[in-house]
Amino acid sequence: MSSKKVVLRFGADIADQPIIYKLVKDYDLVINILKANVNPQKEGTLVMDITGVNTEQGIEYLRRLGVRVQSLTEEIIQNEEKCVSCGACTDICPTGALYMERPDMVVRFNSDRCVVCHLCVKACPMKAMEVRF
Missing domain, CATH: 3.30.70.20 (Alpha-Beta Plaits)
Structure with a gap:
């Protein structure tokens, strides 16, 4: 099972969408939110650990939504x-x-x-x- 720490950045246009719910339900991923700053009127930022066999498919889903996904390499x-x-x-x-x-x-x-x-x-x-x- 693959595990990956990532930083997500997304605009106000999708801040109110259930993106984490979709990752869990549709891609069978385990999400551990390490840090979050989400404001409906501004850009949101999430730092999270994603675990599961469909990690890459889940990340591709996020990118299709317009979420900027960055690996936590530091x-x-x-x-x-x-x-x-x-x-x-x-x-x-x-x-x-x-x-x-x-x-x-x-x-x-x-x-x-x-x-x-x-x-x-x-x-x-x-x-x-x-x-x-």
């Missing part, structure tokens, strides 16, 4: 040698991918939850959060 990594577990990144992480492990009070990073928003990269005073292409 990833965030934690350089554990630089990290001092100050926790600055944990407060700003919108998905909880970065969290403070108790009782040791050590910053841990779950890359599966990361939506590559870059907020942690900007927040880290030690530059321990890095972007890999």
Whole structure:
């Protein structure tokens, strides 16, 4: 079964259509929405993980609708040698991918939850959060 992280960008003209429902129902895909910003009057953005045997057909359906589909090719990594577990990144992480492990009070990073928003990269005073292409 194929899994792919993608960023979807679409205009206000289709922001009110049930595109995720169609991906699940018509293409038998499992959708995990990692981040969403959808406003009926503006462009919408979704970051999601698509899993299923019909992933490519589902992506082609989105493109036919006029959705811009972009593979999420960047990833965030934690350089554990630089990290001092100050926790600055944990407060700003919108998905909880970065969290403070108790009782040791050590910053841990779950890359599966990361939506590559870059907020942690900007927040880290030690530059321990890095972007890999």
